[in-house]
Amino acid sequence: MDPRPIRIPLANLAAALAETEPVWQAHLAEMHRRSHYILGPQVAAFEQEFAAAMGAKEAVGVASGSDAITVALRALRVTGDVLTSAMTAPFTGVAIRAAGLRPVFADVDPETLLMDLDDARRRVTRTTAAIVPVHLYGQPLDLEKLRGVRVPILQDACQAHGAPLCGLRAYSFYPTKNLGALGDGGAIVTDDPRLAQRLREIRDGGRRNDQVAHVEGINSRLDEIQACYLRAFLPCLAGWNQRRRQLAERYDAALAECDGVRPLARVAGSVAHLYVVRAKRRDQLRQHLSEHGIASGIHYPRPLHLHPAFRDAGMKRGDLPHAERAAREIISLPLHAYLSDADLDEVVARVRSFY
């Protein structure tokens, strides 16, 4: 790829920092005043604020979105296979494996690239321990289709902060997310206080505010320092998501007549985490955009059933045709809350000029 400097990036955390500086500065000062850096008042306050913002009773902060999935699966005390989408970040599968479970995969809906829940239902067997549906690109899956399935469901909401969801779910605060920290972070939300208690034990070495490992735990705690920033960003989330949706709609309208690209279908309640289109000659288009200082991404270039690490799912090329085809065609264009209309229009103009 051309090393030309990027003028229009995929994300812009610097702008979020500038807008919220007095708030995170105050939280940081308070953190230093108390010299409490692990599981202190900032994390406790953020957990309450995040739970309320997500419409849940409890939130439990952990060290990453991957850990949120792992810790939640461990708290469910299941054994066997975990069914998830073939089109997601590799970390969904990595996190399932880290819980000592075997990831297996379902295909996706070709219009949205969300997990095909009819296909998922068909793949439920006696060894299925749990299902991990993924609200990919900020688009909420309608989980009604899984009603009656007798296995626990843990939602991967790592890309869907603020989307209208309920039930047990895992979030990531990776810096580029709709709600991003300045490093790794994650959280699990639930309405079940007993499950929340287990989650708190597991993330803290199995301890119960003592020095005894009561259950098999790990060390995965959200840092106080990240909570300072997340608390400052959280009140902006709804406005940022609104702006993201506006931009996604502007892209949809502007690209509707462009022959070379086809935007994915938009789902009600989307928080537009990524703007993904199918593109003819995708890799050449990326090169062209890069030559004009425009960042792009591929989310994701290989469906998970074709990753060497997940070979034991026993699936091969051709098994999940919609995910495999999409992986060859998709490209993510710049989309973040601080993207200007002018920059978006320039991206569109460059896409058009390529074709």
Ligand SMILES: Cc1ncc(COP(=O)(O)O)c(C=O)c1O
């Ligand atoms: C869909 C999805 N699942 C899981 C993860 C893992 O989150 P993290 O990077 O915070 O471990 C991510 C983010 O990378 C993601 O986008």
